Amino acid sequence: xxxxxxxxxxxxxxxxxxVIPSHILMIRSGMIRQLTAGVYSYLPxxxxxFKKIENIVREEMNAIGGNEFYLPALSPxxxxxxxxxxxxxxxxxxxxxxxxxxxxxTHEEVFTSxxxxxxxxxxxxxxxxxxxxxxxxxxxRPRGGMLRARQFTMKDAYSFDADWEGLDTSYKDxxxxxxxxxxxxxxKFFVVSAFSGAMGGSESEEFMVEAEAGEDSVAISExxxxxxxxxxxxxxxxxxxxKNSNLPIEEFPTPNVKTIDELAExxxxxxxxxxxxxxxxxxxxxxxxxxxxxVLALVxxxxxVSETKLFNLFNGIRPAHPEELMEIAGADAGSIGPVNxxxxxxxxxxxxxxxxxxxxxxxACKNDFHFKNIDFKRxxxxxxxxxxxxxxxxxxxxxxKSKIRITKAxxxxxxxxxxxxxxxxxxxxxxxxxxxxxxxxxxxxGIGIERIAAAYIEQNHDKDGIIWGGEISPFKIxxxxxxxxxxxxxxxxxxxxxxxxxxxFEVLYDDREDMSPGVKFKxxxxxGIPLQMVISEKNLKNSEIxxxxxxxxxRTRVGLSDIIxxxxxxxxxx
RNA sequence: CGGGGUGUGGCUCAGCCCGGUUAGAGCGCCUGGUUCGGGACCAGGAGGCCGGAGGUUCGAAUCCUCUCACCCCGACCA
Numbered sequence: 001x002x003x004x005x006x007x008x009x010x011x012x013x014x015x016x017x018x019v020i021p022s023h024i025l026m027i028r029s030g031m032i033r034q035l036t037a038g039v040y041s042y043l044p045x046x047x048x049x050f051k052k053i054e055n056i057v058r059e060e061m062n063a064i065g066g067n068e069f070y071l072p073a074l075s076p077x078x079x080x081x082x083x084x085x086x087x088x089x090x091x092x093x094x095x096x097x098x099x100x101x102x103x104x105x106t107h108e109e110v111f112t113s114x115x116x117x118x119x120x121x122x123x124x125x126x127x128x129x130x131x132x133x134x135x136x137x138x139x140x141r142p143r144g145g146m147l148r149a150r151q152f153t154m155k156d157a158y159s160f161d162a163d164w165e166g167l168d169t170s171y172k173d174x175x176x177x178x179x180x181x182x183x184x185x186x187x188k189f190f191v192v193s194a195f196s197g198a199m200g201g202s203e204s205e206e207f208m209v210e211a212e213a214g215e216d217s218v219a220i221s222e223x224x225x226x227x228x229x230x231x232x233x234x235x236x237x238x239x240x241x242x243k244n245s246n247l248p249i250e251e252f253p254t255p256n257v258k259t260i261d262e263l264a265e266x267x268x269x270x271x272x273x274x275x276x277x278x279x280x281x282x283x284x285x286x287x288x289x290x291x292x293x294x295v296l297a298l299v300x301x302x303x304x305v306s307e308t309k310l311f312n313l314f315n316g317i318r319p320a321h322p323e324e325l326m327e328i329a330g331a332d333a334g335s336i337g338p339v340n341x342x343x344x345x346x347x348x349x350x351x352x353x354x355x356x357x358x359x360x361x362x363x364a365c366k367n368d369f370h371f372k373n374i375d376f377k378r379x380x381x382x383x384x385x386x387x388x389x390x391x392x393x394x395x396x397x398x399x400x401k402s403k404i405r406i407t408k409a410x411x412x413x414x415x416x417x418x419x420x421x422x423x424x425x426x427x428x429x430x431x432x433x434x435x436x437x438x439x440x441x442x443x444x445x446g447i448g449i450e451r452i453a454a455a456y457i458e459q460n461h462d463k464d465g466i467i468w469g470g471e472i473s474p475f476k477i478x479x480x481x482x483x484x485x486x487x488x489x490x491x492x493x494x495x496x497x498x499x500x501x502x503x504x505f506e507v508l509y510d511d512r513e514d515m516s517p518g519v520k521f522k523x524x525x526x527x528g529i530p531l532q533m534v535i536s537e538k539n540l541k542n543s544e545i546x547x548x549x550x551x552x553x554x555r556t557r558v559g560l561s562d563i564i565x566x567x568x569x570x571x572x573x574x
Numbered sequence: 575c576g577g578g579g580u581g582u583g584g585c586u587c588a589g590c591c592c593g594g595u596u597a598g599a600g601c602g603c604c605u606g607g608u609u610c611g612g613g614a615c616c617a618g619g620a621g622g623c624c625g626g627a628g629g630u631u632c633g634a635a636u637c638c639u640c641u642c643a644c645c646c647c648g649a650c651c652a
Contacts, residue, residue: 010613011586012585012601012613013586013601014586015585015586016585016586016645017645018645019646034644036644037643037644085652088652092650137651140649140650140651141646141648141649143645143646148651215651414652418652421652444652482611483610485610486610515613516613517610517611517612519612519614520612522612522613526613537610537611538611
């Protein structure tokens with residue numbers, strides 16, 4: 001491809017709307033342009049990268065027996081109502097105003113509707129179906145350029161099996177394919193458990209790329225053996241030791257003490273582990289006429305309540321509003337505790353770390369008063385012990401073998417054992433060997449195409465631009481003719497370009513005559529193709545060509561006559 | 575949805591508080607010339623309903639009201 005004929009609008013300055021490196025560099029290198037919030041136009045260079053990623057995905061999906069489909073983005077409201085997701089998705093789904101249609105954010109329903117009349121015998125199973133297609137999600141707040149967009153490309157795959165054993169196999173196949181895809185894409189990634197725990201839960205793993213711009217917090221171990229989404233991560237941590245002193249419970253005044261830190265300061269202590277932190281949550285009633293339930297969550301003063309863990313335990317919670325506290329607990333925030341709680345039906349959930357602990361200090365459910373010497377065994381009936389704390393940096397992994405590090409990551413893929421939820425809702429059943437009717441067992445597997453590119457750039461850039469590598473670089477070679485106005489230099493460069501093309505190399509050839517060398521070098525570094533080859537008057541005099549490796553900046557001169565043959569060696573591992 | 579911020583040539587921004595010639599700069603673009611290995615130089619030039627609507631005023635990019643868009647933080651995110 002000749003630069004002079006290709007549309008690559010590079011930018012010297014940082015666009016004011018972009019903040020994270022991948023977004024800035026995608027715009028500056030002429031890969032994308034924003035049309036409106038969360039919606040981007042893909043320019044030729046960007047499209048080329050995205051297509052490369054798609055092809056890797058396609059190859060790996062086909063390698064595990066995937067059937068490629070292409071389903072409509074438009075689908076009838078009715079179909080979504082059948083599985084209850086029209087309501088579940090709420091505002092996050094785009095609705096068509098003048099027709100009863102939605103723009104699909106994912107395709108479980110549509111795929112299942114095809115499976116239903118066609119996968120009707122065990123002989124038809126298993127099946128792996130996928131597509132690479134544009135998805136629409138009405139994200140409340142798009143951010144980070146291609147990291148969270150309202151319109152994006154997704155590979156979504158679905159497996160249909162006769163039973164959970166079959167699903168295990170399909171799920172493992174996908175996991176393997178995903179590892180291949182991200183490895184080939186040049187990403188440094190790790191897999192985290194996203195096991196939800198709710199309702200027995202389904203197995204689920206997220207493929208994560210560590211990056212400052214990531215939206216997810218993950219706990220990973222230093223030895224790489226452990227990785228978990230912070231929302232569900234567990235660690236090994238010592239329990240607060242029971243002292244068995246049997247000291248009498250005692251109320252004492254704590255004027256204006258609202259937080260654990262203030263309480264510790266008030267008491268003149270630094271160890272906050274025996275200061276039981278109380279947080280009140282509401283479990284909204286799901287059945288008409290039934291009352292909401294209340295949950296008092298208690299953790300050590302130096303811990304935080306994991307709202308996700310609590311959410312999973314009760315299948316939905318929300319923090320109580322400040323104005324509700326007095327009504328429910330009998331005190332405002334800062335003075336709430338497990339003893340003397342106003343509403344006697346409250347469910348008290350205590351983190352394992354405080355199991356059977358005593359000599360605790362907590363709010364007295366009376367403003368500006370606390371209790372000391374609270375003993376869970378003695379003073380608090382019906383305590384339910386659960387893991388409800390958020391793990392912290394530096395703690396040990398559950399097997400005690402390594403330390404936990406908390407970091408930010410981008411989710412580039414997600415594999416999920418769906419089970420029969422959608423098949424059940426849509427009545428997708430098959431007959432087994434015994435003529436018995438069973439519901440299909442499904443898995444769902446997603447990959448964000450543009451997110452891979454964005455995540456890659458987050459991990460592979462420097463002050464000058466992108467550093468492409470792996471298989472997703474838009475081109476392998478960036479050929480620069482420094483002085484095209486000198487006829488023999490231009491002719492040599494043209495000839496060399498043709499030779500490279502004939503040998504099947506992917507080349508971007510900067511043949512621009514009206515650009516100074518500096519501009520060409522800057523553009524080359526910005527665009528970031530892994531190998532730059534420079535033809536100039538200077539080099540030509542010695543019948544040489546100069547190579548520059550984008551990642552290391554290393555340069556070397558090679559004889560023009562034999563470079564073609566050794567080129568594959570240079571391109572290896574770039 | 576809550577909080578904060580920004581809308582001024584293609585891009586990045588100044589001017590706005592304190593209203594007053596013809597609205598500026600750098601980059602980019604066009605023409606001519608000189609350059610030609612790290613975003614060159616000189617000269618000339620084109621390009622703006624100052625996001626939109628209404629208002630105050632003799633006079634509004636500037637003050638007021640409403641509105642739209644975009645960005646950031648948070649909430650949300652099977």
